[in-house]
Amino acid sequence: MPAATVGAGRPRGLLASLTTPLLDVLTYPHGPxxxxxxxxxxxxxxxxxxxxxxxxxxxxxxxxxxxxxxxVWRGFSAGQHVQLSVDxxxxxxxxxxxxxxxxxxxxxxxxxxxxxxxxxxxSNHLQQLRPGTVVGLSQAxxxxxxxxxxxxHVVLISGGSGITPVMSIARTLRDEDRGGSVTLLHYARTAAxxxxxxxxxxxxxxxxxVLRSYTREGSGELSGHFCAEHLAGxxxxxxxxSGPATLVEGVREHWSTAGLEAELTVEHFTPPAPAPIPDxxxxxxxxxxxxxxxxxxxAPLLEQAEVAGLELxxxxxxxxxxxxxxxxxxxxxxxxxxxxxxxxxxxDIQLCVTVPIGDVTIDL
Amino acid sequence: xxxxxxxEPTQLTDEQIEAFGAEMDAIRxxxxxxxxxxxxAYIRAVVDAQRKLEIAGRAMLMVGVFPPxxxxxxxxxxxxxxxxxxxxxxxxxxxxxxWMGDNALNSRDFEWDIVSSAELxxxxxxxxxxxxxxxxxxxxxxGYLMLRITPEQRWNPYYLGNPVYAVLLSFFFxxxxxxxxxxxxxxxxxxxxWDEVSDDGKKMAGKALRQVAKxxxxxxxxxxxxxxxxxxxxxSANMIRNLWAFAIIFCGHFPxxxxxxxxxxxxxxxxxxxxxxxxxxxGNITGSALFHLxxxxxxxxIEHHLFPDLPARRYQAIAVEVREACERYxxxxxxGGLTKQLGSVFRQLxxxxxxxxxxxxxxxxxxxxxxxxxxx
Numbered sequence: 001m002p003a004a005t006v007g008a009g010r011p012r013g014l015l016a017s018l019t020t021p022l023l024d025v026l027t028y029p030h031g032p033x034x035x036x037x038x039x040x041x042x043x044x045x046x047x048x049x050x051x052x053x054x055x056x057x058x059x060x061x062x063x064x065x066x067x068x069x070x071x072v073w074r075g076f077s078a079g080q081h082v083q084l085s086v087d088x089x090x091x092x093x094x095x096x097x098x099x100x101x102x103x104x105x106x107x108x109x110x111x112x113x114x115x116x117x118x119x120x121x122x123s124n125h126l127q128q129l130r131p132g133t134v135v136g137l138s139q140a141x142x143x144x145x146x147x148x149x150x151x152x153h154v155v156l157i158s159g160g161s162g163i164t165p166v167m168s169i170a171r172t173l174r175d176e177d178r179g180g181s182v183t184l185l186h187y188a189r190t191a192a193x194x195x196x197x198x199x200x201x202x203x204x205x206x207x208x209x210v211l212r213s214y215t216r217e218g219s220g221e222l223s224g225h226f227c228a229e230h231l232a233g234x235x236x237x238x239x240x241x242s243g244p245a246t247l248v249e250g251v252r253e254h255w256s257t258a259g260l261e262a263e264l265t266v267e268h269f270t271p272p273a274p275a276p277i278p279d280x281x282x283x284x285x286x287x288x289x290x291x292x293x294x295x296x297x298x299a300p301l302l303e304q305a306e307v308a309g310l311e312l313x314x315x316x317x318x319x320x321x322x323x324x325x326x327x328x329x330x331x332x333x334x335x336x337x338x339x340x341x342x343x344x345x346x347x348d349i350q351l352c353v354t355v356p357i358g359d360v361t362i363d364l
Numbered sequence: 365x366x367x368x369x370x371x372e373p374t375q376l377t378d379e380q381i382e383a384f385g386a387e388m389d390a391i392r393x394x395x396x397x398x399x400x401x402x403x404x405a406y407i408r409a410v411v412d413a414q415r416k417l418e419i420a421g422r423a424m425l426m427v428g429v430f431p432p433x434x435x436x437x438x439x440x441x442x443x444x445x446x447x448x449x450x451x452x453x454x455x456x457x458x459x460x461x462x463w464m465g466d467n468a469l470n471s472r473d474f475e476w477d478i479v480s481s482a483e484l485x486x487x488x489x490x491x492x493x494x495x496x497x498x499x500x501x502x503x504x505x506x507g508y509l510m511l512r513i514t515p516e517q518r519w520n521p522y523y524l525g526n527p528v529y530a531v532l533l534s535f536f537f538x539x540x541x542x543x544x545x546x547x548x549x550x551x552x553x554x555x556x557x558w559d560e561v562s563d564d565g566k567k568m569a570g571k572a573l574r575q576v577a578k579x580x581x582x583x584x585x586x587x588x589x590x591x592x593x594x595x596x597x598x599x600s601a602n603m604i605r606n607l608w609a610f611a612i613i614f615c616g617h618f619p620x621x622x623x624x625x626x627x628x629x630x631x632x633x634x635x636x637x638x639x640x641x642x643x644x645x646x647g648n649i650t651g652s653a654l655f656h657l658x659x660x661x662x663x664x665x666i667e668h669h670l671f672p673d674l675p676a677r678r679y680q681a682i683a684v685e686v687r688e689a690c691e692r693y694x695x696x697x698x699x700g701g702l703t704k705q706l707g708s709v710f711r712q713l714x715x716x717x718x719x720x721x722x723x724x725x726x727x728x729x730x731x732x733x734x735x736x737x738x739x740x
Contacts, residue, residue: 025578026582029475029477030415030477033468047467089401089404090402091404091464093465094465315490315495316491321494322458322459322471322490323490325459325471339393340393340397
């Protein structure tokens with residue numbers, strides 16, 4: 001993995017290694033964070049938190065922010081994403097956002113651009129983000145990264161809001177100034193929709209081959225949606241594609257026809273939360289408990305886990321005691337007790353009284 | 365406490381009980397749909413008050429050699445521990461704030477400032493006590509296995525010391541709760557193996573050791589020459605919390621009018637019947653807003669037992685509706701001031717110590733024999 005730079009964790013000093021265990025006992029059972037955050041809400045010894053320092057709106061329905069992570073942040077590779085969390089009406093909501101920053105950036109700040117999704121709870125909330133707000137971050141994650149040493153020729157293809165990880169990679173390659181060539185294909189409805197259109201011009205001026213297609217305006221260096229002709233002259237370069245499923249599948253088809261699927265790295269930009277599915281028919285989908293998956297029988301999750309041979313903790317089996325609570329990472333479940341739906345990713349649910357609707361993943 | 369058969373308060377039909385349950389379900393659904401910013405801001409404000417009191421208390425006890433600092437320190441630290449255990453700890457561990465998705469306020473992760481470990485406490489409290497509330501033989505909170513608090517517990521000479529045990533338990537309540545949650549008694553009955561109890565014992569010991577290290581070794585050591593003042597101050601704060609928690613908890617289930625149930629009475633109960641048992645098995649304490657905060661809103665024990673996972677700050681408003689529903693259905697709603705409820709608890713502790721006090725209303729064997737005769 002390339003060296004990570006932004007706010008990379010510094011080695012622990014002697015003082016810290018002596019005081020940390022003492023601090024842990026003195027602040028037991030709540031831990032030092034509970035008291036540190038009284039001084040600064042971004043301080044923590046365990047969680048990555050970041051203060052929003054700059055906010056701007058470069059295109060309609062988008063917000064671009066700079067966030068300064070605390071010392072728990074371990075750095076990132078170009079193209080990776082984080083789970084960013086904010087409290088909305090008292091409840092913490094997390095969504096994945098790609099880091100747009102160059103690996104070579106030394107400002108100690110991370111850039112994110114969030115496109116408002118129709119009905120997107122978090123993406124719309126983030127449009128009103130103000131400087132000074134503290135958000136939660138996960139460590140950087142995801143395999144959408146460049147190998148080291150860098151390939152000589154690199155093809156980057158993005159559609160719509162999928163431009164963000166591609167910008168991180170393009171900026172990094174520019175800053176590394178390593179020679180070789182970069183071709184960047186970007187698809188958007190109109191030029192005004194592209195938050196990074198000026199920077200794309202700058203990249204083009206600095207020697208990156210930038211090819212754009214504005215599908216609704218019919219303008220740009222290319223025309224229409226992705227097709228093999230858009231890659232004229234490129235036959236065997238490794239490629240990174242990021243965007244909606246139709247674009248990703250189109251590119252994948254082209255690369256596999258060429259027998260070069262191994263050279264392709266993809267990042268799907270999927271809608272944040274699955275829409276609730278009406279629960280009127282037979283049970284559908286697959287339920288995953290850690291690495292074990294069973295097809296949904298329509299019974300409460302605890303029973304399905306037990307049928308799958310798992311021994312999970314439980315108590316009352318009727319929704320009172322919370323002994324069987326586990327983290328649902330994705331999918332929709334219905335509470336038998338109240339009929340309420342839980343659609344949010346990464347939420348804690350009581351397995352004994354929730355029934356899966358479609359695919360559900362439980363993290364054990 | 366008295367058994368249901370000693371005083372059947374009302375004769376509701378099954379339909380009426382289910383209608384009552386449906387009303388409780390409706391209250392629950394409505395409150396769940398309203399949870400949001402205000403509830404989150406409230407619990408965070410309580411946490412903020414608690415940690416400020418804790419820091420103030422610890423700081424004052426460092427210079428506890430000055431009597432006003434010692435007294436102020438004990439008061440602040442005792443308040444911090446009471447709020448930590450009751451309005452924050454007890455309620456967070458019920459999952460009341462799980463919907464917030466904040467790891468610091470999550471029932472799976474939260475640990476409290478008391479010797480009993482959160483994990484084992486949740487098992488005995490959230491599961492056993494809240495599921496089998498006031499069922500003699502299943503709810504281990506009835507008299508904490510140390511006291512005779514209902515005539516349904518058969519008298520034996522050990523209970524002559526009932527009031528004395530109660531006083532001792534009140535002073536050392538956190539250790540009593542720890543032993544109770546360890547369930548060592550189940551070794552004797554064979555419900556738990558030695559290995560299970562010993563595993564739990566290690567968890568408890570780890571937790572208790574850290575509490576002791578913090579309150580009785582590290583903080584006193586940090587006070588240097590004044591260590592004795594810090595040590596006695598911490599011990600006093602722990603004891604004040606013990607007495608307060610004991611008083612509030614005993615008033616919640618053990619006043620005379622609160623009812624107990626047999627396993628048969630609670631077998632195969634419907635949702636409506638479950639609500640009814642929670643109602644009849646709990647008692648409220650009236651008081652000011654500050655009193656409700658300091659009791660962790662367990663002063664609304666009835667509402668807490670009906671809706672254990674709704675944020676406790678909601679109970680005061682819910683109580684109005686519950687009480688009104690109880691009046692309509694002719695169900696008793698047990699409430700009273702702290703002195704009345706506590707007086708009632710102690711009257712019983714003394715009365716039930718006596719060899720001539722009332723025994724179980726009807727031995728279980730006899731009752732099932734009677735029922736089989738009826739069935740025949």
